[in-house]
Amino acid sequence: MAKVDELLKEVNRLKNSYVKKLVDARIEEFKQTGRKSSREIFKELCFCILTANFNAERSIEIQKRIGDGFLTLPLPQLVKELKALGHRYPETRARYIVEARRHADSLKEIILRFKDANSLREWLVKNVKGIGFKEASHFLRNIGFSDLAIIDFHIVNILSKYGLMNGFKTMTKKRYLEIESTLRKIANCLNVPLAELDLFLWYLETGKVLK
Secondary structure, three states: OOHHHHHHHHHHHHHOOOHHHHHHHHHHHHHHHHOOOHHHHHHHHHHHHHHOOOOHHHHHHHHHHHOOHHHHOOHHHHHHHHHHOOOOOHHHHHHHHHHHHHHOOOHHHHHHHOOOHHHHHHHHHHHOOOOOHHHHHHHHHHOOOOOOOOOOHHHHHHHHHOOOOOOOOOOOHHHHHHHHHHHHHHHHHHOOOHHHHHHHHHHHHHOOOOO
């Protein structure tokens, strides 16, 4: 059996297990987040800024602890909070979040202005410091978009394990889009959106269904 067939078999197994309910619940949670106010959506953007080169679970805990502070805390205080909560890059991430506040009240309007997710992702990468392709894709998935891939080291590990990609040193835009295309083909074979595939692959690698 080809390795890609093994991967398809593994994901299909998860689709027919209790994991599917966990994935469905998470997808519904993302859609609900996308229906919230611009400021609530902004807090999700802040979460995705925090996750760059940092642990997702710890970022979730920091998001819960800081809450509205993403919108209100002065830069020195936000740095202090991130440091106290154990973030790896408190100064840089706090600065990115404070700079991004100029979009806090208009973020939902900006999102609705775009006809497609790819153009919106490009806008986020160009206009929000600390947001690259992975973080922009993560944010958009977490507010209900379903056709973008979140390519982190967990996903890279899985694709490498099943012989679907070779190792590399840096993630360029070209490479990101190539890997996303590979993931889209897998998602099509499984008849699931990329957003669901990401959660299934994350579960395969970590045993968890996180946001």
